[in-house]
Amino acid sequence: MDHGGHGTMTDLPPFTFGRGLEFAGGGDPVFLVGCVLALALYGWGVVRLRRRGDSWPVGRVVAFAAGVLTIAAVMCTALNDYGMVMFSVHMVQHMVISMVSPILILLGAPVTLTLRALPTAARGRKGPRELLVALLHSRYMKVISHPAFTIPLFIASLYGLYFSPLFDFLMGSRAGHIVMMTHFLAVGLIFFWPIMGVDPGPNRPGYIIRMLELFAGMPFHAFFGIALMMASEPMVTTFLHPPASLGIDPLDDQTAAGGIAWAFSEIPSVIVLVALLFQWYMSEQRQARRKDRAADRDGDAELAAYNAYLASLDARGRG
Template sequence: MTGLSAALSLSGMPGMPGMGGPPPPPSFARMWTLAPSPFFLVVIVVLLALYAAGMTRMLRRGDGWPIARAVSFLAGLVLLFAMTCTGLAEYGMYLFSAHMLQHMVLSMAVPLFLLLGAPITLMLRALRPAAAGHTGPRELLLGLLHSRFARVVSSPLFTLPLFVASLYGLYFTTLFDVLMRSAAGHDFMLVHFLAVGLLFFWPIMGVDPAPHRSPYVIRILELFAAMPFHAFFGVAVMMSSSLITRTFAHPPASWGVDPASDQSTGGGLAWAFGEVPTLIVLLVLFIQWSRSDEREARRNDRKADRDGDLELSDYNAYLAGLAAREQHVTAAENPIAPIA
């Protein structure tokens, strides 16, 4: 361990900013110092600019946009920045717990806030339709949403196995150690975590248009289907008697970090994040379900006002017809009426 720490202090670990060796011993303040990643910083700025441009166009056109959605999307970008452009990203190269915090937030929390911001709906409403015979950005987006590719990647038969494989297939094989050898591999993992979370929660949340729009009961079942796998992964990591990856086996000796204890902490984070975000999504689904029922009831009331409740009248006439036929059959079966 001492030899490896000395080597790290001289050469730095692959993927570390500046390649100048490990950062100082971890502390709460150092975890949240600014350490912008050029790649993720560009991604965040582009997403923020596109969302702001969409809102601006809506407002100039005289259309409103819920402020709660904008706040939610901004909160998602802030969380994304905190996970990728602070000292946490540096310590995530050395500590399993720091890395697991990145993984859980990027796959379970950031997608929720971004999706509640309804970015696809904003784009569809802000983009102008192209001229007849032409294809513009709005038409391309609609084509993608209705494509076979979108139907496949948003299907629970695809998203649920991908969600589970992102845990077991990554950490319980050598793939994780291979990807952690370079900054590109590490960034690829972080992008993968975010993409998997977005794909998994996109059809479940039901805010933006999606190729699959299952009933609320099915969405809740999809949500609960992932919980046992997530919980078991966290417990398995916490209870493991050996290190599951070589990457975090030898943190800098000066830090005084026990790799086994740090791994147990990471497993606890994985278990906790499997429960809390799920409960939040479940609450959102129940609220959406309730509002959907209220909207349906209002639509039925308006329809009844327009047509004089024709549907109820037709139903009452149907019942009256059944009663008349039943009386006719009874009279046919008993031709001699009783004498009063």
Template sequence: MHDHSDMWMPTDPPTWARLFTPHLDGWSWVAYLTVAALVAYLVGLARLRRAGVRWPWWRTLSFVTGAVSLFAVTGTELHGYSMVLFSVHMAQHMVLSMVSPLLLLLGSPVTMALRTLPRGRGTAGVPRALLLEALHSRFARFVSHPGFTIPLFIVSLYGVYFTPVFDDLMADPLGHQFMLAHFLVTGLLFFGPILGADPWPRTVGHAGRMLELLLPMPFHAFFGVAIMMAGSLVVETFANPPASWGVDPLADQNTAGAIAWSFGELPTVLVLAVVFFQWAGSEQRRNCTRERTIDRVGDAELDAYNARLRAMAAGRGA
């Protein structure tokens, strides 16, 4: 097991109560950023309410739940256990890359920021101007393109665990923090354009979004199966859990593979449902708009067709 001498490490075997006990010494950088993001979101919500702007309750609930899920795997004793047991680490990885990003994105934090940050050309308007500039930048369009996000999603699995990269990152506290942030950012970049809950550098149709979601899922499922079927340890970091815990590293690795395999199903179904209902809603709005237009000015196509028929009949009568 690699040395994390500057980080808190658990001494007792894990229990559900221990896993989710907050532990300040064990906070990841991601935990601090999570708390800061949640405070900023709630401040934005308070500003909207003072301005009399309605904000859907489910967006707030989604963002808060996402922040709680993020803190649960980076600000509790689970974070310490994730450096000792492969199964706990894999659960942390799946939450960071597939659960928290979905919930945070459904909270529409970019929309919240654009509505609450001050406008104008002075110093006060700089943060909002920088955000808009970032959203429209060439770099943002590149990192949100499926040609980048889908390979990144797949490499985050195979390229990390089936190469020496994982053990190298886990051997260095800074590398470990980078890896956690990488998992989260990968999830945000992958799901952001697909969910379309916020202004995004690149827009794509609903069918295209469903395709983007489904393309990497077989690779995700096979990754979990490959971990489960491995006859030897895939990574060395978790080779020597404390003997007093009575954990078999190979059996724990099998559990890690099962966690990775099973985590792909629910988020995929959730996102498919969101995109489908958005699609259905956009079609309904389009039909309603067309009906209102017809009520206001008449159906131009039908009127033109009837006029053509009348002209043809008049021509035949002549």
């Protein structure tokens, strides 16, 4: 099977979706278009800022590009082929697209860049920028960014999908597979968005609360991985019959998938925790500088008042 730029995978014979729809291979074109479009729009925003003399941190550009490229790596290459027949490879795709890619994308602050790059509409009118601001402050965004929504959604996306017939149903067609992977990405973005706190949003708790939100969801993620590793039989039917040429046992492959899910519950947590601690440190530094400037102003005012008082005493003495 030719994979258009990725060589011929002679070890992986042609295979079909559950409903007999042939999988073309070589990665998913929908995600490829999405990745190219995301990079192009982000680049347009950065160029627009630079042309008018505004700066944009290089680190944010690198983080966003890395986030998009991680999506491309798991969805737009031959890895996507193996993810259709091997539970372990599918789990790598799931973990990357739901936990690694969202963190990197959010560190790139795409919403902040959009707000700065879009022009302000004329008085009395609403342009794209004004509509985005209204959306960010809407009741809808308050609901979907609240921990009471994000944490259950994050957990349900694991247990409700893999431990029900829904997973096999979605894996049975190309459209279902795209919907499922898009869902994983969206859930990751929604879960980490209020925690990362780089872009503006309706729910911005303190740093301690953000850390608690982070660690509230991770144990369930680890338990999911353990459940897969401890299972005595395959949990989903999609991966029951892998190509014979791969020489893998479905149950062993599922155990490996569980180990991957368990390991990924630790790695992103460390990345986010480091980012939160750095943000907290920078916030404290900014507050300290503001207090110092305020103290300097107050000190100057007190000194000026004291000098004025001495001058008035001197004037009285001369009078």
